[in-house]
Amino acid sequence: MKTKLLFVLLFASLLSESMAVTYVNLWIPPALSGPTFSLNLHVTNKYYFAGSNTVTYTYNNADFWGPTLFMTNGDTVQIYLTNNLPDTTTTHWHGFHIPAIMDGGPHEIIPSGTVWTPTFTVLNRAATYWYHPHLHTMTQNHLGHGAGGLIIVKDAQESALALPRTYAVDDIPLVLTSRRFYTTAQNLNQFNVTNGAAGSAYGDYELVNGVMNIGTTNVQVMLPQQYVRLRILNAEIERVYNLGLGNNATFYVIGTDGGLVNAPIAVTRVVLAPGERIELLLNLASSAVGSSLDLKAYNSNASLGTTLSFSYPGGEPNTTGQFGSLLNNSDFQILHIVVTNQTANPILTLPTVLTTNAFWTAGDVSNTRNVAITGGFPGTLFTFDNNLFSINLINQNLGYNAVEKWVITLR
Ligand SMILES: [Cu+2]
Incomplete structure (x- = not known):
């Protein structure tokens, strides 16, 4: 009996030791305020595995990802972007309503060793870009190595609301992505940012602001006992997230890519596609100091109650290969949240009204176009207006502030 008990205790302690979760702190990108911004894009390293440097890209001497740029609606901003990568690149201001020449698409190249100096007036509403x-x-290669950053636009309307907005205290940016690493001796522990037979559209390990969840090591953040705002970006290549809290608690959507929604929307799950941003409020006011909860992706077939496959990028069942990953078709950990002491002047009330959005109607439309797209499935090429991509081809010309109706047909 004694021996048996000893064995059970020994087994239990071994089990708990092997299952013990350790935590690594979330990194919050530093804030830069405008209207003038200097960004130095360069190569560096980050230790994702003990004793092994992973080559990463960053800006201004961080180690993965770049600073958060704070811009104000109506300001004319001036950016100095130095490309110290050993490769040509571009910098695209995702979601900004600006002239094409400033937009940093594939045409506005920044050769290695040069400075790009775009300037534009911020017309966008308060939101996360x-x-x-x-x-x-x-x-995929440049973003995959860590080149990218958030932009938070402020405007008078949003600033007048009683919302959490103390950056890195009760207003937390979360950049979600995942990475696959090479396991071959030649490239050991380097990012595999290829998308093909040897790579994947999906990573194997979840990164939050560049900090990795792996095995029993989870990313952790301390958040105060009050309403906290999360600005979440899906920075994946293809994976969609079905986000929720481990205790199935209700949280509130207050904003999307385009700005504030009319009123907080109570949800227990929210779906975020690549490139998309969402702003959430978590109510931690009634959680005990020291208590914890987890932000997770509920991406398993079981959680969704559906057949995933191509209807849900990242739902494919494979763990390897081009459309496989260790995170595919599973519920996985994103962020461990520990509740800490309330700050001075906490937000303790959920606003009832945020804004009154005016949506375009048919009466605003000055022109209608029909656009055909084909392809996009494995083994096929995309065409737009029946043309393959060409850097020299302008498919459609339209006015800067035009409101048009586009009818898009997938053939
Ligand atoms: Cu983009």
Whole structure:
């Protein structure tokens, strides 16, 4: 009996030791305020595995990802972007309503060792946007190494609301992505940012602001006992997230890519596609200091109650290969949240009204176009207006502030 008990205790302690979760702190990108911004894009390293440097891209001496740029609606901003990568790149201001020449698409190349100096007036509403390389055929490579950053636009309307907005305290940016690493001796522990037979559209390990969840090591953040705002970007190549809290608690959507929604929307799950941003409020006011909860992706077939496959990018069942990953078709950990002491002047009330959105109607439309697209399935090429991509081809010309109706047909 005694021996048996000893064995059970020994087994239990071994089990708990092997299952013990350790935590690594979330990194919050530093904030830069405008209207003038200097960004130095360069190569560096980050230790994702003990004793092994992973080559990464960053800006201004961080180690993965770039600073968060704070811009104000109505300001004319001036950016100095130095490309110290050993490769040509571009920098695209994702979601910004700006002239094409300033937009940093595949045409506005920044040769290695040069400075790009775009300037534009911020017309966008208060919301969360982002910047990332957009060089033709190299976007996954450059973004995959960590080149990118968030932009937070402020405006008078949003600033007048009683919302959490103390950056890195009760207003937290979360950049979600995942990475696959090479396991071959030649490239050991380097990012595999290829998308093909040897690579994947999906990573194997979840990164939050560049910090990795792996095995029993989870990313952790301390958040105060009050309403906290999460600005979440899906910075994946293809994976969609079905986000929720481990205790199935209700949280509130307050904003999307385009700005505030009319009123907080109570949800227990929210779906976020690549490139998309969402702003959430978590109510931690009634959680005990020291208690914890987890932000997770509920991406398994079981959680969704559906057949995933191509209807849900990242739902494919494979763990390897081009459309496989260790995170595919599973519920996985994103962020461990520990509740800490309330701050001075906490937000303790959920606003009832945020804005009154005016949506375009048919009466605003000055022109209608029909656009055909084909392809996009494995083994096929995309065409737009029956043309393959060409850097020299302008498919459609339209006015800067035109409101048009486009009827898009997938053939
Ligand atoms: Cu983009």
